[in-house]
Amino acid sequence: MKHILVTGGAAYVGAILVPKLLNRGYEVSVLDLFLYAQQSVFAKNEKLHLLKGDLRDRDFVKRSLQGIDTVIHLAGISNDPSSDLDPGLTKEVNIEATKDLIAAARDLGVRRFINASSSSVYGIKEENDVTEELCLEPLTVYSESKAVIEDFLRKERGAMVAVSVRSATVCGFSPRMRLDLTVNILTHHAVKKGQIRVFGGVQKRPNIHIEDITDLYAELVETPANLIDGKEFNACGANHTVMEIATLVQDTVGPEIPIRVEPTNDLRSYHISASRIAKELGFVPKRTIEDAIRDVAAAFADKRIADPENDIHYNVRTMKKVLGA
Numbered sequence: 001m002k003h004i005l006v007t008g009g010a011a012y013v014g015a016i017l018v019p020k021l022l023n024r025g026y027e028v029s030v031l032d033l034f035l036y037a038q039q040s041v042f043a044k045n046e047k048l049h050l051l052k053g054d055l056r057d058r059d060f061v062k063r064s065l066q067g068i069d070t071v072i073h074l075a076g077i078s079n080d081p082s083s084d085l086d087p088g089l090t091k092e093v094n095i096e097a098t099k100d101l102i103a104a105a106r107d108l109g110v111r112r113f114i115n116a117s118s119s120s121v122y123g124i125k126e127e128n129d130v131t132e133e134l135c136l137e138p139l140t141v142y143s144e145s146k147a148v149i150e151d152f153l154r155k156e157r158g159a160m161v162a163v164s165v166r167s168a169t170v171c172g173f174s175p176r177m178r179l180d181l182t183v184n185i186l187t188h189h190a191v192k193k194g195q196i197r198v199f200g201g202v203q204k205r206p207n208i209h210i211e212d213i214t215d216l217y218a219e220l221v222e223t224p225a226n227l228i229d230g231k232e233f234n235a236c237g238a239n240h241t242v243m244e245i246a247t248l249v250q251d252t253v254g255p256e257i258p259i260r261v262e263p264t265n266d267l268r269s270y271h272i273s274a275s276r277i278a279k280e281l282g283f284v285p286k287r288t289i290e291d292a293i294r295d296v297a298a299a300f301a302d303k304r305i306a307d308p309e310n311d312i313h314y315n316v317r318t319m320k321k322v323l324g325a
């Protein structure tokens with residue numbers, strides 16, 4: 001049975017993905033600094049190995065790759081505000097250490113590398129259909145790091161099967177909960193603050209349910225190599241405007257909850273097409289944004305999100321603490 005290394009696995013996406021991989025019978029190692037979660041996000045399992053350490057520690061990474069068939073690379077500084085805090089550190093982790101991980105995996109005979117990229121690599125596009133053929137125009141340190149790694153992986157993969165997933169913003173409940181992502185933020189505000197604040201509202205945001213993106217990563221472990229090798233795929237559930245998301249939250253959580261619109265200069269709008277992944281891999285998300293809203297609202301109600309103001313739920317706040325900024 002395959003042994004999978006999930007970097008950054010002790011986090012928002014990984015906390016849902018890792019149990020899915022274990023349920024499919026794989027042996028799983030998680031390489032992570034554990035910045036946001038303790039080992040307790042995972043139930044004990046003899047097929048699960050938790051490897052605490054830094055992706056920038058080359059020897060540790062090489063040791064972690066011994067006997068690994070597939071890498072799912074999630075680790076990194078994973079949003080714009082956190083990446084902007086220290087652009088040099090972002091480049092060290094998201095670019096230099098990630099390049100070395102890819103090269104080490106290739107040289108040590110890892111067979112498959114699944115890379116978590118981001119739909120933000122496109123920047124802002126006028127086209128209605130933002131497909132994988134369009135050029136990348138990343139606007140931030142974070143999205144630039146994702147674009148650089150996609151390119152490096154495609155060119156330097158050697159005999160390794162390599163694929164990048166340009167994920168929309170993820171939404172829904174995870175045991176390592178993030179409350180700094182659009183759908184989760186608006187749901188949090190509706191449930192806990194009794195109002196939904198929207199800045200602007202006409203901006204589009206692509207989103208995908210956390211159960212769908214983790215199904216996709218799990219499926220990519222076995223997808224025939226010829227369908228994915230050297231490719232990038234957008235992954236998206238829906239492209240709604242922020243006002244549409246706010247209205248979905250209102251409809252789902254409580255029609256009496258007011259939506260307060262405030263002005264903003266930042267009307268950057270993003271959207272992506274998910275037609276290639278549907279056509280070439282048959283991947284069609286099964287959950288809706290409303291499902292994610294319901295799941296997050298339920299997690300507030302039954303106290304699975306016990307302390308929503310805790311810095312652990314906000315990457316930039318935690319990163320500021322880590323950096324002493």
Ligand SMILES: NC(=O)c1ccc[n+]([C@@H]2O[C@H](COP(=O)([O-])OP(=O)(O)OC[C@H]3O[C@@H](n4cnc5c(N)ncnc54)[C@H](O)[C@@H]3O)[C@@H](O)[C@H]2O)c1
Nearest residue numbers: 008011012013033034035054055074075076078116169170
């Ligand atoms: N969550 C989203 O909406 C979304 C959207 C598109 C792409 N992605 C990408 O998917 C991946 C997973 O996202 P997430 O939301 O689970 O992120 P996250 O911020 O919850 O987790 C990132 C993990 O990386 C670890 N990490 C950071 N620096 C490290 C280092 N130097 N060494 C070892 N581990 C380190 C952290 O401890 C954390 O556990 C990221 O690469 C992110 O950029 C996420």
